[in-house]
Amino acid sequence: MRRKGLLLMGVILCIAAGLVFGRGAAEPEPEVEVPPEFEEADIDWRQFEGQTINVLFSAHPWEESITPLIPQFEALTGITVDLRRVPHDDMIVEVPASFAAGTMTDDVFMARYYDAARYTLEEWTSDISQFLNDPSLTDPDWYNFDDFFPGAQAITSWADYQDRLPITAEASILIYREDIYSDLGIAVPTTFDELLDAAREITESGEAYGITARGGPANWMPFYGMVRSHGGEWVDENDQVMINTPESVAAVQTLVELAEYAPPGITAYGWDQINTAMLTGTAATFIDSSVIYPRLQDPERSAVVGKIGAAPYPEGPGGRVSNAHFWSIAMNADSDNQGAGWLFIQWATSPPVQKELAIMGILPPRASIWEEPAFAGAYSPDFIEAMEITMETAVSLPAGGRQAGLNFISLLDTLTRALQEAIEGEKTSQEAMDDLASEWERILR
Amino acid sequence: MKMKAERGAVLIFVLPTLVFLLLVFIYPLFYGIYLSLHSTAAGLRALSFVGVRNYVNVLSSSLFWLGVRNTIIYTVGTVGLTVGFGLAIAVLLNRIRTGVWLYRALLILPLGVSPVVTGMTWQMMFDPLAGIVNHLLTLVGLPASLWHTGFQTAMISVIIIESWQWVPFPLFIIYAGLQMMPQEPFEAATIDGATITQQIRYITFPLIAPVLGLATTLRFIGAFRSFDILYVVTKGGPGRATDTLILQAFQESFSFYRFEYGLVVGKIMLLITFGVSALLVSRVTRGVGTGE
Numbered sequence: 005m006r007r008k009g010l011l012l013m014g015v016i017l018c019i020a021a022g023l024v025f026g027r028g029a030a031e032p033e034p035e036v037e038v039p040p041e042f043e044e045a046d047i048d049w050r051q052f053e054g055q056t057i058n059v060l061f062s063a064h065p066w067e068e069s070i071t072p073l074i075p076q077f078e079a080l081t082g083i084t085v086d087l088r089r090v091p092h093d094d095m096i097v098e099v100p101a102s103f104a105a106g107t108m109t110d111d112v113f114m115a116r117y118y119d120a121a122r123y124t125l126e127e128w129t130s131d132i133s134q135f136l137n138d139p140s141l142t143d144p145d146w147y148n149f150d151d152f153f154p155g156a157q158a159i160t161s162w163a164d165y166q167d168r169l170p171i172t173a174e175a176s177i178l179i180y181r182e183d184i185y186s187d188l189g190i191a192v193p194t195t196f197d198e199l200l201d202a203a204r205e206i207t208e209s210g211e212a213y214g215i216t217a218r219g220g221p222a223n224w225m226p227f228y229g230m231v232r233s234h235g236g237e238w239v240d241e242n243d244q245v246m247i248n249t250p251e252s253v254a255a256v257q258t259l260v261e262l263a264e265y266a267p268p269g270i271t272a273y274g275w276d277q278i279n280t281a282m283l284t285g286t287a288a289t290f291i292d293s294s295v296i297y298p299r300l301q302d303p304e305r306s307a308v309v310g311k312i313g314a315a316p317y318p319e320g321p322g323g324r325v326s327n328a329h330f331w332s333i334a335m336n337a338d339s340d341n342q343g344a345g346w347l348f349i350q351w352a353t354s355p356p357v358q359k360e361l362a363i364m365g366i367l368p369p370r371a372s373i374w375e376e377p378a379f380a381g382a383y384s385p386d387f388i389e390a391m392e393i394t395m396e397t398a399v400s401l402p403a404g405g406r407q408a409g410l411n412f413i414s415l416l417d418t419l420t421r422a423l424q425e426a427i428e429g430e431k432t433s434q435e436a437m438d439d440l441a442s443e444w445e446r447i448l449r
Numbered sequence: 450m451k452m453k454a455e456r457g458a459v460l461i462f463v464l465p466t467l468v469f470l471l472l473v474f475i476y477p478l479f480y481g482i483y484l485s486l487h488s489t490a491a492g493l494r495a496l497s498f499v500g501v502r503n504y505v506n507v508l509s510s511s512l513f514w515l516g517v518r519n520t521i522i523y524t525v526g527t528v529g530l531t532v533g534f535g536l537a538i539a540v541l542l543n544r545i546r547t548g549v550w551l552y553r554a555l556l557i558l559p560l561g562v563s564p565v566v567t568g569m570t571w572q573m574m575f576d577p578l579a580g581i582v583n584h585l586l587t588l589v590g591l592p593a594s595l596w597h598t599g600f601q602t603a604m605i606s607v608i609i610i611e612s613w614q615w616v617p618f619p620l621f622i623i624y625a626g627l628q629m630m631p632q633e634p635f636e637a638a639t640i641d642g643a644t645i646t647q648q649i650r651y652i653t654f655p656l657i658a659p660v661l662g663l664a665t666t667l668r669f670i671g672a673f674r675s676f677d678i679l680y681v682v683t684k685g686g687p688g689r690a691t692d693t694l695i696l697q698a699f700q701e702s703f704s705f706y707r708f709e710y711g712l713v714v715g716k717i718m719l720l721i722t723f724g725v726s727a728l729l730v731s732r733v734t735r736g737v738g739t740g741e
Contacts, residue, residue: 271600286578421686428687430600
């Protein structure tokens with residue numbers, strides 16, 4: 005018994021010694037290849053060599069895809085990246101809280117545009133135009149800022165304070181069931197009027213519900229595109245409420261009429277529910293985020309693989325104005341390593357890295373990548389075309405001026421409730437928006 | 450002398466509880482009252498005294514009164530349903546002679562389910578398109594309903610869900626009361642020729658009244674500030690069809706950072722709870738004290 009114990013102890017000691025002493029010699033750093041494109045940039049990538057930056061990511065497909073590429077950045081610049089990753093719901097609470105408390109220690113972090121007003125007005129985020137326009141830090145021809153979609157360029161600043169760069173792209177487009185549309189002989193809608201007719205015809209045919217749309221959680225997200233396409237607006241840049249103008253009310257009316265052809269219970273429909281309605285074949289048309297497209301073609305999740313078509317966002321009386329959403333990356337204004345942080349942001353949003361991420365499945369905010377065969381070939385041509393056309397004129401939230409920006413979340417909640425009252429027929433579209441307008445005026449006062 | 454020492458000991462033993470209560474209940478209560486008299490617009494570190502302005506603002510807003518209306522409907526509805534069903538089932542249970550343990554075990558189950566799970570499960574069952582409730586209704590030829598997603602039906606839907614969860618609570622309080630009831634008055638009444646309804650009206654009810662009052666009080670407090678199920682199922686929607694005071698207090702404070710509104714609503718709710726509970730408790734205990 006005692007001998008066995010000794011033997012065991014000996015084995016453990018040997019393993020431990022192996023772990024302690026064997027490590028350094030046996031494991032050489034894997035050679036990381038830096039893509040040759042970075043040589044073409046006319047800046048010194050190694051000017052902040054030896055520094056360490058703290059980077060905070062939210063759990064997200066983009067974060068999963070870029071994390072394995074970070075050794076490439078470290079090899080290129082000699083900067084060490086200390087990466088921290090938290091769930092999305094924690095992130096949106098933690099970041100503003102630690103900024104407000106003055107304890108934010110991360111130099112670079114993933115950001116959403118909806119709450120940009122607060123970040124820029126409080127100057128929590130660093131003004132990046134100073135780096136973007138400094139030739140020793142950025143080669144403008146190589147970085148090619150103008151390559152970002154117009155909507156993606158717009159989200160880099162709020163009220164002229166440029167503080168972030170886009171890392172992903174999504175926008176509301178029209179997704180439809182090719183088989184049902186061709187069975188019934190319905191042309192793919194190009195306008196909201198045609199969409200309404202198509203939705204009615206399909207629901208009446210009994211093959212599926214004509215459309216699925218959000219009437220509940222976060223329905224403001226797709227609704228903004230509808231308002232702008234009808235020539236309306238929520239709040240103008242002077243915080244004047246526009247939600248009850250004839251144009252905005254027309255958009256509400258379109259949503260109310262579309263809702264008649266959606267599955268019952270639309271006031272409980274958020275992003276998950278409209279996804280399910282399409283994935284299960286319950287609904288035949290969808291005018292919401294392009295993020296659904298790869299899911300619909302995934303046999304593991306979708307009952308409608310191969311039956312899906314994509315088209316540009318429909319036109320309304322105000323033209324084609326889809327709402328886009330771009331995740332972005334920003335810098336802490338208190339950071340001591342702003343130069344190194346900027347190189348990281350630049351690297352992460354540069355053409356070569358965004359192209360590499362695009363091939364891994366992250367829809368890119370740079371227009372040129374959508375032309376690349378290596379990326380475009382992975383999707384069907386109608387989807388690529390739909391996105392390119394839609395992105396040309398897509399816009400992003402938040403709308404309005406200073407007060408609207410600071411009270412954005414209140415505006416959204418009251419909007420959702422007012423839309424539900426209109427959808428449910430409790431109020432006419434005009435009444436619902438008039439009441440909402442006076443509520444908004446109270447909030448923005 | 451001995452008496453005095455004992456009192457000192459009592460004080461020492463009670464002290465931890467007292468300190469605990471002070472920390473987690475009394476201090477926040479008074480801090481909340483203090484805050485509700487200030488403007489928090491510039492953040493919690495830059496308070497400015499505004500007197501009762503916050504109270505005036507809240508009491509004069511239509512949102513608040515809509516919340517009051519919804520809260521009353523929700524509270525009366527769920528208290529009525531839970532105590533009503535609780536009483537009915539308790540009386541039935543009291544008459545069962547065999548296998549009562551099985552009924553007891555089954556009936557207490559809803560209380561063991563987390564309200565969030567209850568809400569999500571009922572949400573699925575009430576789904577207008579794919580839910581089992583509409584499926585069963587249409588099977589027997591009844592019209593389908595929009596349930597929690599419809600403006601007119603949302604309130605009754607959340608009342609049903611809340612009641613399902615909480616029926617066992619008054620049920621077992623009343624059942625315990627029934628079990629402890631003396632049998633002599635009934636035997637005497639039977640000998641005197643009283644009918645069953647007379648026995649219920651003149652013996653069971655007066656004897657059970659204090660317990661019923663207790664069950665009602667506790668359910669009132671529970672339903673009045675009930676949050677989880679409403680938050681999970683409707684978040685106060687559609688529109689503001691199920692928007693109760695507690696949901697408003699939560700949302701205004703933690704989503705919109707208008708802490709004043711949340712604080713004032715919280716204080717008013719506290720007052721109402723205290724008032725109604727004091728009234729109910731005093732009635733109940735008076736009944737017990739005089740043996741009415």
